Amino acid sequence: MLEIRNLHARIEDREILKGVNLIIPPGEVHAVMGRNGSGKSTLSYVLAGKEDYEITEGEVLLDGENLLDMDPAERAAAGLFLAFQYPIEIPGVATMTFLKAAMNAQRKARGEAEMSTPDFMRAVKTAGTDLQIDTAMLKRPLNVGFSGGEKKRAEVLQMALLEPKMCILDETDSGLDIDALQVVSKGVNALRTAGRSMLVITHYQRLLNHIVPDVVHVFSDGKIVESGDKDLALKLEAKGYADFDGAAA
Numbered sequence: 242m243l244e245i246r247n248l249h250a251r252i253e254d255r256e257i258l259k260g261v262n263l264i265i266p267p268g269e270v271h272a273v274m275g276r277n278g279s280g281k282s283t284l285s286y287v288l289a290g291k292e293d294y295e296i297t298e299g300e301v302l303l304d305g306e307n308l309l310d311m312d313p314a315e316r317a318a319a320g321l322f323l324a325f326q327y328p329i330e331i332p333g334v335a336t337m338t339f340l341k342a343a344m345n346a347q348r349k350a351r352g353e354a355e356m357s358t359p360d361f362m363r364a365v366k367t368a369g370t371d372l373q374i375d376t377a378m379l380k381r382p383l384n385v386g387f388s389g390g391e392k393k394r395a396e397v398l399q400m401a402l403l404e405p406k407m408c409i410l411d412e413t414d415s416g417l418d419i420d421a422l423q424v425v426s427k428g429v430n431a432l433r434t435a436g437r438s439m440l441v442i443t444h445y446q447r448l449l450n451h452i453v454p455d456v457v458h459v460f461s462d463g464k465i466v467e468s469g470d471k472d473l474a475l476k477l478e479a480k481g482y483a484d485f486d487g488a489a490a
């Protein structure tokens with residue numbers, strides 16, 4: 242599904258990604274854990290196609306297609322979705338309106354017909370139930386004044402509606418209390434299917450008690466330095482990241 246080979250990226254004159262190698266097969270959930278500032282968000286931005294980053298080496302394939310040749314909209318149309326660590330506020334646009342526009346843009350890019358408003362309302366209701374999203378929240382401008390939990394629930398709702406094949410969740414647990422973490426995790430787990438892959442980026446092990454990954458990767462100084470099963474996350478939690486600093490890829 243996703244293949245990252247020797248990916249190097251810089252911002253201004255600073256190299257942040259220093260040779261990332263990662264393969265996520267269809268249907269698998271992989272976690273990337275690493276200390277603050279190690280370059281995890283940079284990896285997610287580079288995959289989503291955010292400007293500002295210069296790719297200096299390497300390649301990324303999504304289902305065999307060269308992702309780095311596509312603009313952000315083409316990447317989304319190809320089935321990539323990024324849930325941001327810091328969701329963007331869009332004043333003046335009701336969440337519902339935003340979601341419908343995003344969904345129809347996606348359908349158009351895939352050559353599908355626009356979804357009617359009643360069909361859209363039904364889809365939102367179905368997807369929103371697990372996420373405990375009510376109509377009042379959807380009438381408010383996207384993310385404006387949303388609590389940490391509301392922002393993350395809105396991100397996962399968007400993910401559910403767009404039906405991506407590759408989901409990247411960047412610190413979806415940050416800013417969540419235990420109850421919100423459970424709601425968000427339940428929403429994410431409901432989206433796990435045999436054909437959909439996920440890259441779950443986190444700083445803390447606790448998220449992985451709720452979204453249990455198939456593989457855990459340790460990220461340090463711009464690359465993956467160790468990979469293992471879910472117990473690797475427990476080992477990291479117990480010992481900290483220091484043991485992995487300077488480790489060879």
Ligand code: ADP
Pocket residue numbers: 252253255257275276277278279280281282283284
């Ligand atoms: P993480 O998500 O693992 O905490 P980031 O990818 O956010 O790490 O950041 C990695 C490094 O890149 C940090 O040292 C950060 O200061 C630097 N960085 C991120 N964005 C920029 C930017 N726009 N300009 C310069 N340095 C940046």
Ligand code: MG
Pocket residue numbers: 277278282
């Ligand atoms: Mg950070």
Ligand code: MG
Pocket residue numbers: 281282283326411412
């Ligand atoms: Mg980050």
